[in-house]
Amino acid sequence: MIVVTGATGNVGGSLVRALAAAGVPTTATSRNVSAADVPEHVAHRRADLADPAGLRAVFDGADALFLQNGGPSAHLLNPHGIVEVARAAGVGRVVLLSSQGVATRPESPSHGATALAFEEAVRQSGLAWTILRPGGFHSNAYAWAGPVRAHRTVAAPFADVALPSVDPDDIAEVAAVALRADGHDGRIHKLTGPVATTPRQRAEALADALGEPVRFVEQTAEEARAQLLDFMPEPVVETTLSILGAPTPAERRISPDVERVLGRAPRTFADWARRYVAAFK
Numbered sequence: 001m002i003v004v005t006g007a008t009g010n011v012g013g014s015l016v017r018a019l020a021a022a023g024v025p026t027t028a029t030s031r032n033v034s035a036a037d038v039p040e041h042v043a044h045r046r047a048d049l050a051d052p053a054g055l056r057a058v059f060d061g062a063d064a065l066f067l068q069n070g071g072p073s074a075h076l077l078n079p080h081g082i083v084e085v086a087r088a089a090g091v092g093r094v095v096l097l098s099s100q101g102v103a104t105r106p107e108s109p110s111h112g113a114t115a116l117a118f119e120e121a122v123r124q125s126g127l128a129w130t131i132l133r134p135g136g137f138h139s140n141a142y143a144w145a146g147p148v149r150a151h152r153t154v155a156a157p158f159a160d161v162a163l164p165s166v167d168p169d170d171i172a173e174v175a176a177v178a179l180r181a182d183g184h185d186g187r188i189h190k191l192t193g194p195v196a197t198t199p200r201q202r203a204e205a206l207a208d209a210l211g212e213p214v215r216f217v218e219q220t221a222e223e224a225r226a227q228l229l230d231f232m233p234e235p236v237v238e239t240t241l242s243i244l245g246a247p248t249p250a251e252r253r254i255s256p257d258v259e260r261v262l263g264r265a266p267r268t269f270a271d272w273a274r275r276y277v278a279a280f281k
Contacts, residue, residue, distance in 0.1 A: 001025040001061055002179055003091075005049060006068035008037050010139045011097060014172035015066055016042060024180065029058050052081035059089035064179045068097040069118040075109065079121035086127070093128040093185070095178045097171070100133045100190060104250045105243070110236040130178040134191040135251060136165040136243070138272035141202060148214060148280045154203040155217040157224040158245045162196035164254045167267040169275075174261045190255040194266045202269050206280055209273040221245060 002019055006012035007028030019026040020039040027043040038044050045058045049070055059065065065086050070077045086094060098119055101111030122129045144154045171191055178184040197205075200216050207214035219227075221241060228237040243251060258266035273280075 001027060002064045002066065003027045003029060003059055003062040004066045005029055005047075006066075006097070007033050007044070009068065010137060010168035011171045011175070012066065012068060013037065014169045015175050018172055018176045019179075022176070027058060027062065029055075049077050049082055052078060052085045055082065055085050056089055059086050059091055062086075062089065062091050064093040064095070065091045066095050066097070066175055066179060067118070067122070069099070069115055074114040074118070079118040080124075083121045083125045083127070087125055091127065093130075093179065094122055094125065095130045095132065095175050095184075096122045097175070098131050098133050100135045100251065101239070101243075102133060104248050105239055108235070108239040110233070111239045111243075128185040130184040130186075131188045132171060132175060132178070132191055133188060134166045134171050136163055137171075138165050138167045138193070138267075138269050139276075140165065141206070141269075141273070142279060144203075144206070145279045148206060148210075152207075152210075152212060153215045153217060154199070154206070155219050155223075156199035156203075157219040157221050157241070158198075159200045159216065159218040160198045161245060161247065162198045162201075163244070163247055163251065164192040164194070164196040165269060166191045166193045166258070167269075167272050169272075170258050170262070170266045174258060177261050184261075189257040189261060191258055192253070192255045192266070194254065194268060196252060196254065197269050202273075205268075205270040205273045206277075208270065209277040210280060 004012050004016050007016050008030045016028045016038055020042050028038045029045045029047045031048050033044045047055050047058045099115040102115045106112040119131055147153045203214050203216040
């Protein structure tokens with residue numbers, strides 16, 4: 001049995017569906033997961049990564065664990081405590097959803113240091129482990145859904161800075177392989193899309209998927225900062241803007257790892273936009 005944490009997220013939800021489709025016994029867990037969030041016959045258990053002791057009942061009987069690193073709340077968690085509970089419950093393998101920031105922004109508390117703490121806990125656990133380090137997600141474009149639905153407009157900073165964002169469904173498929181197949185223990189998979197795209201190009205891809213024009217408005221960095229501060233802590237905002245506006249060579253680099261694991265090219269942003277266009281209608 002495989003336990004999937006963060007099961008209501010873009011990656012965790014996709015992973016639960018992939019494992020269920022393959023007939024793999026799966027337990028989906030998150031703070032607010034419900035039967036409506038999972039396929040029929042998939043077990044779901046509410047649990048909070050901030051409460052390691054409460055995870056024991058969820059992890060009992062599991063062979064493998066997909067562990068997401070807590071996202072914006074990761075600094076509040078105890079990675080070693082979570083992993084120790086998994087080990088004590090009999091889990092033998094863990095696949096960790098980390099971040100490319102461990103390598104590219106090690107000085108950043110939000111993108112580097114916190115994710116590194118999870119990686120160190122997993123490496124030191126004595127379990128078989130695989131670490132996934134994605135860059136930005138295609139699904140970050142959901143932030144545009146409201147204005148696109150309301151008035152067919154996308155506003156974003158750094159209009160012509162390109163980054164190779166990755167499809168969360170591709171991350172989930174890589175995770176499904178690493179959870180079930182040999183050959184991934186002790187490995188770090190760096191996950192990107194097949195091509196770098198700019199915010200302007202992603203807005204054009206949404207327009208193509210909708211079959212209607214979408215107007216692009218370039219924000220200033222200050223306008224974007226003010227918008228992001230509504231739902232992100234300031235250190236996260238500053239690092240995010242730095243990545244979007246002045247990415248390092250490593251953040252611009254396209255990784256071959258999705259294709260190496262899955263035997264096919266990663267999906268483009270345009271592929272993602274066509275599949276999830278309903279959110280923008």
